[in-house]
Amino acid sequence: MLTVNLVTWFTQLNCLIKFLKEILMHSFGFEPDEFTYGSALSACTALLLPLCGKQIYSLVVKNGFFSNGYVRSGMIELFAKSSCLEYALRVFYDVSCENVVCWNAIISGAVKSKENWVALDIFCEMCLGFLTPNSYTLSSVFTACAALEELDLGKEVHGWVIKRGAVEDVFVGTAIVSFYAKCGVMDEARKQFSLMPVRNVVSWTSMISGFVQQGDSIYALHFFEEMRRTGQEMNNYTVTNVLTACAGPAMVKVAIQIHGLILKSGFYSDAVVKASLINTYSKIGEIDLSEIVFRETEDLKHLGIWGVMISAFAQDDSPGKSIDMFQRMVNEGLKPDGFCSSSVISIADSLDFGRQIHCYTIKAGLLSDVSVGSSLFTMYSKCGSLVESFEVFQQIVEKDNVSWTSMISGFTEHGHANQAFQLFRGMLFEKNELDEMTLTAVLTACSAIYSLNTGKEVHGYALRRGLHKKILVCGALVSMYSKCSALDMAKRVFDMMPIKDQVSYSSLVSGYAQNGSIEEALLLFREIQMTELEIDSFTLSSVLGAVSLLNRLGIGTQLHAYILKIGLESDVSVGSSLIVMYSNCGSVDDCHKAFDQIKKHDLICWTAMIASYARHGKGAEALSVYELMRESGIKPDSVTFVGVLCACSHNGLVEEGYYHLNSMVKDHGIEPGCRHYACMVDLLGRAGRLKEAESFITNMPIKADSLAWGTLLAACKIHGDIELGRLAAKKVMELDPCDAGAYISLSEEGSRVEFCMSPSSFRSSILLE
Structure with a gap:
């Protein structure tokens, strides 16, 4: 890598000397020719000095050399490499040109500027004229087709190449192989590769890269072995692609073998290869080996190595190490780039730390980096601050x-x-x-x-x-x-x-289950089992939900056995669904067993267990589970408190009910809703404290709905309080005129003949009173 850098610097220095010579010649009255102008423009291109290039081109125009193909191609290349494609196009279209070099320069420049359709349009113009594209032209065109994934257009160009007999050119053949590989058509890529009379390192690497992109590590490594067997030298792009192929499960031994080959072939000093090696080890879960490679790095000025190490720690769920690495970079005088900053931002789980990194990115001028901006607003969104998230999003220019x-x-x-x-x-x-x-x-x-x-x-x-x-x-x-x-x-x-993938199967199973098409859900689940697809926790949760609606304990038990067989009983979503299923089937002991099998309990499974105990009249057990949940550090939500209040209601724990209702606001900042108040009314009603229940409804901080009054009506019916029942029924009918239960309840009380009328007639008589 050091040798490459030295060569680059010497080249740029030579270009700078040439550039200065041209300036001196012009000041002493010497008249530059087209080669002088071309050399000066080449120097500007190497040094990325578009302003100086414009000044030189003004002299070119003034002295009549603007139609010279050599000079114009140099100017086009300068603007294209300086991200000024619009100026490059102006130079190109200034005068008609029959120089292939100019056409190649503008097509290549458009491709490098990611204006691939512009490149293809210019290529079409070229073909309609009298110029014949050469291997350099075709390489750029195939690159554009690959970037756009325009398979049909690429095939047309391929046909044109075959017709012109240019397919045997090694550069064109390599471009064709690369095109098919990047479009994912590996069978055609292999066919074209086999037809090549001469294969270079680029064509071999294109094949390996294509298989890697398709996730076919086996074929990628097979081609690499073939490449080594033929004696073809590899480059750093080959090595990085092979390392990417090793970044999968059960590939540790292969990765270590490639590591040994890298050491033997001298690529270990290449910063790009070393960064790829660190990334590969982190992807296969060998973060310790990633750290060893990092410690063995001599040139720690390369930001890419720091970036992949920070990212590796972030992916390994080691936020502390990732942050320490970031701070170490800053302390050693290095300026973290967009990738390093994005990796640290991605692990931020608190607004305070996220805002600190945000301040750093502003100070370092990294906000214009789209990856940094995206990471920032994603972080704010993840931390619940959607307003700040949207503000950062709006600040992203491109x-x-x-x-x-x-x-x-x-x-x-x-x-x-x-x-x-x-x-x-x-x-x-x-x-x-x-x-x-x-x-x-x-x-x-x-x-x-x-x-x-x-x-x-x-x-x-x-x-x-x-x-x-x-x-x-x-x-x-x-x-x-x-x-x-x-x-x-x-x-x-x-x-x-x-x-058909896992997601589509799971979505359809869930849809059938949620819409009551239980038989279809189970049949589709059986179909998934017959495929080679892995059944995930989401699918199992959906099927368990369907079984819950069927209330078929036998099928549920079979599913539980299948879950144990595939080892998903510890998954929190599957475990929660098992709790709900057993609860609906009336098997509370099995609920408890399913709860104990869960490896890491979350709020949903705690709430499901509380609700299960409450539903089956085990209030003390439900409250005990609630206390265990709080001790574990899980904060309850509004749904959890519905279960807690139901537990108090089913066991007549009035004082405990009041305590937990007040605790919602006082200890957890949760405003009680209609369901919570209805639970309290139910609790008071079951305890026979009907007047207190009426007073509770009247003094509620929110307007009582039909659920609260309907709950009181049911309690009045149980305890025989006709007068209060009549009041509750009137309130229910005012709030929900379509509720037939109120009419039926009053009719059953038999307090008046009018109660046995139709709902509409009865409502009219009440209004007349």
Whole structure:
């Protein structure tokens, strides 16, 4: 790496000397020729001095050399490399040009500026003229097609190459192999690779990279072995791709063997290779080996090595080490770049620390980095500060698809799906090219608010853009239609999927279960078992939910046995679903067993256990579980308190009920809702304290709903309090005229003949009184 850096510096120094010579020659009256101007422009390109290049080009125009192909290609290349493609295009179109070098320069510049359609349009102009593209032109064109994933267009260019007999050129052949590999068509890439008469390191590396991108590590390593067997020298790109192929489970031994090869071949001093090695070890769970590689690094000025080490600690759930590494960088005088900062921001779980890093990024001038900005607003969203999250998002000047998608997801996750839709419309207004991740996020927002019409509109957009067959989009569509109860549409999308994945199966099973199609849910679950797909916790939770509705303990027990067989009994979501299923089937002891099998209890499973005990009249056990939950450090939510108050109600624990109701606000800052107050009314009613229950309803800080009065009405019926029952029934009918229960209850009391009238007639008689 040191040798490469020295060569680069010497080259730039030589260019600078040339540039100064040209300036001196001009000042002493010497008239530069096209080669002099070309050399000066090459110097400006190497040193990235577009302003000086403009001054030189003004002399070029003044002295009549602007039509010279050598000079113009140099100017085009300078502007393209300086991210000034617009100026490069102006130079190119100043005069008509028949110089292939100029055409190659502008096409290559457009590709490097990621303006791939511009490059392809210029290529089409070139082909319509009288110029014949050469190997350099075709390499750029295939690169553009690969970047756009324009497989059909690339095939047309390939056909043109075959027709012109240029396919045997090693550079063109390599570009074709790389194109098919990057488009994921590995069978065609292998075919073209086998047809190449001469293969270089780039073509071998393209094949290895293609298999890595497709997740086929076995074939990637097989090609690497073949490459080594033929005696072909490898470069650092080859090594990094092979290391990426090793970044998977059960690949530790292979990674160590590649590590040995790197040491033997002299690539261990290459900072890029070393960073890739650190990343590979972290991905396979060998963080200790990552640390060893980092400690053995002599050139710690390379920010990439620091960045992957910080990221490795973050992925290993070692936030302390990641933060310490970041601080060490700053203390040693290094300036963390966007990748380092983004990695640290991603592990921030408190607003205070997140704001400190935010201040650092402002001071270091990193806010313009889209990855840093995206990490910041994601951090604020994760910490619950959606206002600050949106403020950071708005400050990002050039938003990419990742930033738009993350902000849309943030709004959805925090219950602001409507704002997510507004953001989506803003993204369309700015004419951004939507990808499958963005559409998936928007469809998730549709699912959150059960917006079937909007979901259909997004589906239509996906069809128009040709994204409807993408696996992620299909899964999101199945989920959206399922949650919106449009099961026929969900099944139709599911049946049309080219490849059915875990997510789509799980979404459809969940949809069937939630909409009461229990038999279909179980049949689909059986279908998943017959495939090679791994059954995840979400699918099992959905099936257990369906069994809960069936109230079939036998099927539930079989599922529990299957869960034990595949080792998911300790998963918190599966365990919580088992608790609910056993509770619905009346088996409280099995609820307790399922609870004990959970490895790490969360709020949901604690609440499920409390509710299960409360439902079956075991109030003391429910309150005991609640105290254990608090001792474990889990904070209760409003749903938890519904279970706690129900437990008090079913066991006549009036004073305990008052205590926990007051504790909601006093100790936990949770405002009681209608269900909590209804539980208290039920508690007082069961205890026979009906007048106190009436007074409690009257003095509630929120307006009593039909649930509270209906609960009192039921208590009055049990205890035979006709007068208070009549009052409660009137209140229920005022708040919910369609509630037939109130009419029936009054009719059963038999206090008046009018009570046996139809609901509408009875309501009229009450009003007349």
